[in-house]
Amino acid sequence: MTAKVSESGQGARASSPAIVSLNQISKTFSNGTIALREMSLDIRQGEFITLLGPSGCGKSTVLRILTSLTSPTTGRVEWPMEQSGQDEHEMSFVFQEPTLMPWATVFGNVWLPLRLKGISKKLAHDRVMEALEMVGLAGFSESYPRELSGGMKMRVSIARALVTKPKVLLMDEPFAALDEITRFKLNNDILHLWETFGWTVVFVTHSVFESVYLSNRIVVMAARPGRVVNDMTLDAPYPRGDEFRTSAEYGDYCRTVSDALHAAMDANDHL
Amino acid sequence: MTVLTEHAVAVPEHSGQAVPLDPLEVSKARAAKIERQGRWILPVVILLISIVLWDRICVWNEIPHYILPRPILVYEALIADWPILSIALLNTLKITLGAMLIATFGGLALAVLFTQSKWIEISFFPFAVILQVTPIIAIAPLIFIYVDSVEAGLLICAWIVAFFPVLSNTTLGLNSADHNLRNLFQMYGATRWQTLRYLRLPAAMPYFLGGLRIAGGLSLIGAIVAEFVAGSAGSGSGLANQILESSYRLNIPRMFAALILISGTGIVIFLLMNFLSHVFLHKWHESALKREN
Numbered sequence: 001m002t003a004k005v006s007e008s009g010q011g012a013r014a015s016s017p018a019i020v021s022l023n024q025i026s027k028t029f030s031n032g033t034i035a036l037r038e039m040s041l042d043i044r045q046g047e048f049i050t051l052l053g054p055s056g057c058g059k060s061t062v063l064r065i066l067t068s069l070t071s072p073t074t075g076r077v078e079w080p081m082e083q084s085g086q087d088e089h090e091m092s093f094v095f096q097e098p099t100l101m102p103w104a105t106v107f108g109n110v111w112l113p114l115r116l117k118g119i120s121k122k123l124a125h126d127r128v129m130e131a132l133e134m135v136g137l138a139g140f141s142e143s144y145p146r147e148l149s150g151g152m153k154m155r156v157s158i159a160r161a162l163v164t165k166p167k168v169l170l171m172d173e174p175f176a177a178l179d180e181i182t183r184f185k186l187n188n189d190i191l192h193l194w195e196t197f198g199w200t201v202v203f204v205t206h207s208v209f210e211s212v213y214l215s216n217r218i219v220v221m222a223a224r225p226g227r228v229v230n231d232m233t234l235d236a237p238y239p240r241g242d243e244f245r246t247s248a249e250y251g252d253y254c255r256t257v258s259d260a261l262h263a264a265m266d267a268n269d270h271l
Numbered sequence: 272m273t274v275l276t277e278h279a280v281a282v283p284e285h286s287g288q289a290v291p292l293d294p295l296e297v298s299k300a301r302a303a304k305i306e307r308q309g310r311w312i313l314p315v316v317i318l319l320i321s322i323v324l325w326d327r328i329c330v331w332n333e334i335p336h337y338i339l340p341r342p343i344l345v346y347e348a349l350i351a352d353w354p355i356l357s358i359a360l361l362n363t364l365k366i367t368l369g370a371m372l373i374a375t376f377g378g379l380a381l382a383v384l385f386t387q388s389k390w391i392e393i394s395f396f397p398f399a400v401i402l403q404v405t406p407i408i409a410i411a412p413l414i415f416i417y418v419d420s421v422e423a424g425l426l427i428c429a430w431i432v433a434f435f436p437v438l439s440n441t442t443l444g445l446n447s448a449d450h451n452l453r454n455l456f457q458m459y460g461a462t463r464w465q466t467l468r469y470l471r472l473p474a475a476m477p478y479f480l481g482g483l484r485i486a487g488g489l490s491l492i493g494a495i496v497a498e499f500v501a502g503s504a505g506s507g508s509g510l511a512n513q514i515l516e517s518s519y520r521l522n523i524p525r526m527f528a529a530l531i532l533i534s535g536t537g538i539v540i541f542l543l544m545n546f547l548s549h550v551f552l553h554k555w556h557e558s559a560l561k562r563e564n
Contacts, residue, residue, distance in 0.1 A: 067458050093458055099451040102555045103473045115469070116459045144555050 018042040018080055019168060019200050020066065025075035027061055027226075034225035035061040038075070041219065041228060043168075043202060045081070048194055050203045050215040052257070054265055058226025059204045063170050066202065067093055091168035092161035096176055098153035100145040100160075106132065107141040110160045124163075131163040132156075134193060151182035158190070168200045175210070187213055188241065195238055208261060212253045213245060220257070222264040229267060230260040340524040348524035349531065356513060356525075360532050363509035366422070366494040367536065370429030374486050377430070378437025379479065385438075386445040386471065387463070396442075403435040407493055411500035421501050428497030433490035437482040444478025445471045477556050480548045487540040495533060 020043045027036040036058040043049055051059040064070045065077060092113075100109045110131055114124040132138050135155040145153055154174060161169060171190075175183040191214060194201055205211050211218050212234065220230035234253060236244060244250055322342050328334070329341045336344055349356065381399075385392035411428050418424040448470050456466045498511035510529045517526040552558060 069454055069457060093455065095451045095455075097451060099449060099455060101452065101470070101473065103476070112455075112469070113459050116456070116461045116465055146555060 016044040016046055019045045021078045021080065022062070022065075023076045023078065025062075025065065025072045025077070027058070027065065027070070028073045036065075036072070037225035037227050039226065039228055041231075043200060045167075045200055046198050047217050048191075048201045048203065048215045049217045049219060050205060050211040051219050051221060052205060052208065052211045052261060053221030053226075054206065054223050054261075056226070057221040057223040057264075059221060060172055061226065063093070063172050063202065063204060066168075066170060067091070090164070090166050091170060092164055092166040094157055094161050094169070094171040094174045096173045098145070098150075098157040100153060100156055102145050104144075105141065106137065106143050106145070106148070106156050109145070109156055110141075110163050112160060113164045127163055128159075131159040134162055135159045135189065149182075150178055151186060154178060154182075154186060155189075158186075162193070166199065168202065169194075171201065171203045173204055173206070176205070176207075183210070184245075190214070191238070191240060208254055208258045212250060212257055213240060218257055218260075220260045220264050222267050229264045232257065232260065337521045337523050340527060344524045345527040345531065348522075349528040352525050352528060356510075356528060356532060359508060359510045359513045359529065360536070363491075363494055363498070363511070363533070364536065366425045366429055366498075366509065367491045367540075369426050370433050370490040370493060371487060371540075373426070373430045374433035374437055374490060375483060378434045378482065378486070379441055381434075381438050382441035382445055382475075383467065385442050392442070399435060399438055402431055407432050407496055408500060411497050414497075415501055424501060425494060425497045428500075429490045429493030432493030432496075433486040436485040436489065437479065440478045440482030440485075441475050444475025447478070448474035476551055477548075477558060480544070480551060484541070484544040484548065487544045488537060491533070491537050491540060 022039055022041045022043075025036055025039045026034070028034050039058070039062070041062075051062060053059055061070070065072050101112070104112075107128055110128045111121065111124050114127065115121075129138065129141065132141055135158050137152065137155050137159065140148065140152070140156075145156065148156065157174070175186055178186065187210065190201075201215075203211070203214060216234050216236075216238075218230075218232045218234065219228055220232070221227065222229045236249060236253065326342050329336075329339055340348075381395075385396065407428055410431065411424075414427055415421070415424045418427065445467075452470055453466070456470055461469070494509070495511045498509050499515065502512070502515065510533050513529040514526050517523065517529065548558075
């Protein structure tokens with residue numbers, strides 16, 4: 001077996017400093033549901049980290065806490081690399097649905113984050129076009145979302161996330177609703193962009209295959225209460241392409257991660 | 272061990288001949304063309320037939336013109352009485368459009384206010400409902416007691432009838448902005464005003480225009496009903512008064528002429544509203560798009 005899946009801290013990027021740390025995060029909803037219990041996680045700079053787990057394990061809650069859409073009941077979120085007092089973190093969010101404004105053109109949709117910061121259309125123009133170019137939609141700036149295919153809408157959504165030049169990209173099952181061919185293509189594109197720009201990506205999915213293909217670290221979570229049960233580093237080198245997807249190594253990784261996921265789900269049955 | 276066997280697939284050579292037209296698609300295109308023309312021709316033809324039928328019924332049954340005038344008599348009255356009728360039409364139009372304007376902006380402003388605070392909505396929405404469900408004809412006499420100016424009274428009556436659809440539709444629209452988009456705006460630190468301007472108002476647009484379409488017709492109805500109640504004669508009187516006056520004098524052709532002007536006004540308002548919807552929505556909203564299959 002050539003594939004090496006190592007426990008946390010052994011990976012190539014382990015030495016990178018943490019860009020955000022979750023310290024003993026718990027989240028209890030008003031109806032008594034414990035979404036997360038004492039979860040700790042250091043997300044290191046430049047990582048492509050996937051949160052993998054069954055539904056109800058709190059993956060999305062982690063993202064919501066990272067974006068400050070909700071706050072943890074107990075515990076702390078720390079951004080050690082930022083100056084104190086900075087209330088906006090340089091991050092962007094990609095939803096499961098494209099979540100575009102149907103009344104605005106592609107340009108208008110990508111412009112939105114800048115527009116909300118008070119940047120005029122003229123000043124934003126170059127940055128918006130640059131973001132559209134990155135996702136291969138430079139020729140579609142004047143189209144309306146309804147004129148685009150599902151994959152193209154998702155690209156617009158990604159361009160909108162990139163236009164602010166974020167350090168951290170949060171993605172909540174972004175490709176789950178796409179067909180497999182489009183998903184493979186977007187997987188490759190997002191990997192390529194990640195390698196080029198060196199962001200930190202936090203990716204939520206429940207597809208073992210997708211998580212293995214994309215990430216260099218997989219955090220397996222279990223449900224009720226949501227918690228981390230396994231933290232694995234994948235050593236497979238980038239760039240990854242179709243050769244990786246068809247390699248025996250890939251199959252081994254998938255098996256290992258799949259076993260870990262099953263163990264996480266079994267753990268629940270005994271509760 | 273799993274084995275996948277590949278089979279040879281024969282690729283047909285290009286013969287260079289044009290692919291024959293699909294008869295199904297051809298008939299579909301023809302049907303679409305006929306439908307486009309029929310949309311205009313059919314209503315016009317039916318209208319003409321009914322006017323001829325109306326005329327024939329009058330002649331065959333020897334109905335006197337003070338009971339049911341022949342169409343030609345109505346037309347003559349429309350021409351002959353145009354100086355009187357046009358002033359009445361203008362007065363009715365003034366009230367109708369005035370009420371529509373106040374209803375539109377008032378309804379919009381109230382809806383925005385309602386969505387800014389749930390407590391304001393909870394407190395005041397019932398009053399809007401009460402105003403709406405009480406028949407205007409029952410409130411109108413009171414209004415004319417309290418308001419000195421007849422014109423102001425007419426405006427208030429027409430406005431009461433027209434503003435509710437704008438208010439309730441726009442409130443619904445402002446609240447129906449996509450939840451994830453709202454989260455996105457929150458994440459990017461959008462202000463209340465930005466969220467309203469860039470998200471809630473555009474999302475409410477189709478609902479608002481739907482409300483406006485209803486309000487247009489209702490403000491005409493409100494204006495006419497109020498005029499009947501006010502019963503004012505003189506320089507400020509509108510089409511409803513012409514109908515009342517003509518009925519006293521058994522001038523039935525003029526009554527019909529006034530009626531036609533009211534209907535015409537209603538139709539013009541309806542078409543105008545449809546046009547407005549098209550202008551604002553044709554680029555993106557489902558209601559304004561053609562189905563592809």
